[in-house]
Amino acid sequence: MSYHDAPLARDLPPLLTLRVFEAVARNLSFIRAADELAVTQSAVSHQIQKLEQYLGVLLFVRRTRSIELTAEGNSYYEKVRKGLESIAEGTRQIRGIKSRTTPLKVSLLSSFATHWLAPRLVEFSAAYPDIRLQLMPSIELANIGAGAADIAIRYGEGHWPNVASTLLMRERIAPVCSPAYLAEHGPFKSVNDMREGPLLMSYALRHFEWDAWSSHVQWDLTSVPKVMLHDYNIVLEAAVAGNGIAMGRHRLIEKRLAAGTLVEIFPELAYEGTIGYWLVTPDAPLDSVVNQFLGWIKEAAIAHALAPLKPASH
Structure with a gap:
């Protein structure tokens, strides 16, 4: 046999x-x-x-x-x-x-699904009971339109080939750490005080958010020790545990900042530029189910944006 x-x-x-x-x-x-x-x-x-x-x-x-x-x-x-x-x-x-029901496959990062989208899904289900969302957490961009997913939500600068990308909402980024890490290694009077690191990063071909922030503050982080972890959720857990410095994505960590489990090291040096969350769709006409989801999530993002992103104090 x-x-x-x-x-x-x-x-x-x-x-x-x-x-x-x-x-x-x-x-x-x-x-x-x-x-x-x-x-x-x-x-x-x-x-x-x-x-x-x-x-x-x-x-x-x-x-x-x-x-x-x-x-x-x-x-x-x-x-x-x-x-x-x-x-x-x-x-x-x-x-x-x-x-x-009509299934709708949404490819997205686990961190965005956990910290931003999941708390809002009850509202979507109530508004569109005939649409069955299938969240597909993945680090890689799914083959949109070829059956792998109907739509994707991705974090970055919006440059992906052969698809249409629409900015959902911008992100505010700044280095964060745990209060215990800050007490042991701080105070940080300048960005160069972070040179001992380690910087906690998720695996990626290019660490665009750290590149953008370091360029924003004119700091060379080439020689700073770094630890590579599987994804951003694990990066956050490592930071909360006091194991290093993470790049804080404010829209995903607002509750942690409010609870005090994470603090921004240099809130006055936060970067708000082209980095954000993007809706990625096939470069072709969209069906009604996709358009309904797009309309809903855009409204949800606008409602979130009405609450200004305030730097956390420490």
């Missing part, structure tokens, strides 16, 4: 855990997943723990008020989502019914 002839049950976890995992990963919330599945939050948590024990890996990073997918969780979600979609489509065909 070949590997592909082996019984599926040999490599399948309890199927209920997969359904629960898909709901939690898509919503990035145990509470919203529990509401969707009409079960208790405790039951959802139990099923996720059961799946993690079966797989031998953590699928989520748990925090007090939010969760996010680990690298393993993100990879597994992609495969589970496609599998469940295939089962659902097959079921609809057998039963001879059409889908009651």
Whole structure:
């Protein structure tokens, strides 16, 4: 018997855990997943723990008020989502019914999904109950329009080939660290006082936000020690733990600044330029579902922008 002839049950976890995992990963919330599945939050948590024990890996990073997918969780979600979609489509065909909702695949960074979009998704679901958002956290830009995703939300300067990019909202960036790190290594009287670092960065081909900020303050950070981490969520956790200096994306860390778990080292030297969050769509006419989502998220961004970005004091 070949590997592909082996019984599926040999490599399948309890199927209920997969359904629960898909709901939690898509919503990035145990509470919203529990509401969707009409079960208790405790039951959802139990099923996720059961799946993690079966797989031998953590699928989520748990925090007090939010969760996010680990690298393993993100990879597994992609495969589970496609599998469940295939089962659902097959079921609809057998039963001879059409889908009651229209799926919309949104590729985005896990950090933006966790800290900005997820808290607003209840509003979208209430306004557009016939659209089923499928959040696809990924570091890489998905192949928009070729089935991988219908739309993407990306952080950067807006220069991506063969797609249309529209600025959703600008970001305000400035170095941040934990109060404990500041007490041990500060006070920082000039940017050169940060030369011991380490600077906490997520893996990327080009660290454009650090480049833009260092150019803004005319500081050469070439020789400053750096630590490369998987993504921005991990960068933030490392900074909160006092392990170094991160570039603070103010729109994503407002609650951490307000709570005092992170502080801006030089709030007066914050950079507000061309860096921000961009809506990336196919360079072609868009369907009505995409346009509905674009209209909603633009309104949400405008509402957020009405509250001015104020530097945090320390």
